[in-house]
Amino acid sequence: MSEPKPKQDEPIKRMLAPVRLEFTVSAGRDKTAFLGAIIEGRILGGRCPSCRKVYVPPRGCPTCGVEMVGDIPISDHGVVTTFCTVSIPFEGQTMKLPYVYASIVLDGADVPIFHLVDGIDAKDARMGLRVRADWRPPAERKPTMESIRAFVPTGEPDAAFDTYKEHL
Amino acid sequence: MALTAPYVLEYTYRRSVGPVVGQFLTGLRDQKFLGMKTSSGRILVPPPENDPETGETLSEMVAVGDAGVVTTWSWVSAPRKNHPLQKPFAWALVKLDGADTAMLHVVDVGEGGMEKMSTGMRVRARWKAERIGHVTDVACFEPESPQAVTR
Incomplete structure (x- = not known):
């Protein structure tokens, strides 16, 4: 962390007071x-x-x-229940704007996971869209959800609202 | 065995210090300690903005010495990563010459350990060569060498 050095003849008005907590999470x-x-x-x-x-x-x-x-x-196939389109840049961002982040209820599950939806124009994102996991190659997988690069459309017809309305 | 991962939560705050602490820190940058004089004539170091007894706003700052007396201390035998010294040291309250209150800092006893510490011992600030207006501009206090003692 660096602070622009104050000029030697100017009064000190600010100081760095960082708070840093280091955890090991299990x-x-x-x-x-x-x-x-x-x-x-x-x-x-x-x-x-x-x-x-x-x-x-x-x-x-x-x-x-x-x-x-x-x-x-x-299953690694599922349905987009709700989604948001991210159009605003922020620090640490790795995706090209705009991109879609969605709640996806996987087939066989009752609660959604949250992941990127790719392979579709952001303006075409919609509730009911059928998607599947696009896995990274086995050698690139790590114990993180980023081992799934994104979810991409399967090309199946959209799911009917009634089939996922309980999972919103 | 459960998976574990490091996780760091950090806020890089930069805070304004206000007029009085600002002067104090400016003093440190210029290699001197400044205290605040109260209406009863006491000199408080570090300086507060208000008189702790009457609450009145204070503004008369005076320089005090950069050596003083350890009034109480606590030995750290195994410093942690963020401690100011990476060797065994003492946290100490140091009452600087000319001051009526003590300020918290660290004492590096040099060679040796806790047996070199004692309440009432004289210590002198070791200033960093490059100072930025922060309490760490004083690297530490060190035992004052006997020949340097002037009373």
């Missing part, structure tokens, strides 16, 4: 399994034994407060 058991599967090109979910909903990534059920069971394989 993914925990469920997300460690989830991210391990991501490297292998698979998506895992967990089913709540109480409400039967499938969460991706797996986690304790936020509604029932109980542990989920099993690593449930989830």
Whole structure:
């Protein structure tokens, strides 16, 4: 961090007062399994034994407060429920503007994940759009959702609103 | 074994220091300590904007010495990464010559360790060559050599 050096004859009016916190975050058991599967090109979910909903990534059920069971394989195809078009540049941005960021309910899941939608003009993004994961090559995958480069349209007809209205 | 990853949360604040602390920091840049004189004649270092007893606005700043007495201290045997010194040192309250209050800084005892520290010991500021108007312009305080003591 550098600060333009104040001139030697000017009074000091400001000072750097940075706050820096360094953590080591743990993914925990469920997300460690989830991210391990991501490297292998698979998506895992967990089913709540109480409400039967499938969460991706797996986690304790936020509604029932109980542990989920099993690593449930989830499709890497899904439907765009809602989306936003990003048109404004910001620091650290890596995508070319405008781009689309969407809630995507994967087939077999009850809650959406959030990811880029590519391979489509931003103005053509829409609710109900059928998409699939565009995986990076296995050698380039890491334990992060960036192992999926983006979701791209499958070319299937749009999903009917009634089929995903419960997942908005 | 769960996956782990480093995560850094950082805010690079740059804050305004106000007129009084601004003068104090300007003094440090110019290699001197400034204190604030209260209506009762006490000299407070570092300087506050208001009299802690009466609340009145203060403005009379006076220079104090860059050596003084350790009034209390705490030994750090294993410094952490962001500590001002990367060797064992003491946090200390130092009452500078001419001041009525003590300010927090660090003492580097040089060779040796905690046994070199004592309440009441005399210390002198070691100034950095390049100063920017920050409390770290004083690299540390060091035990004053016996021959340098003047009372």
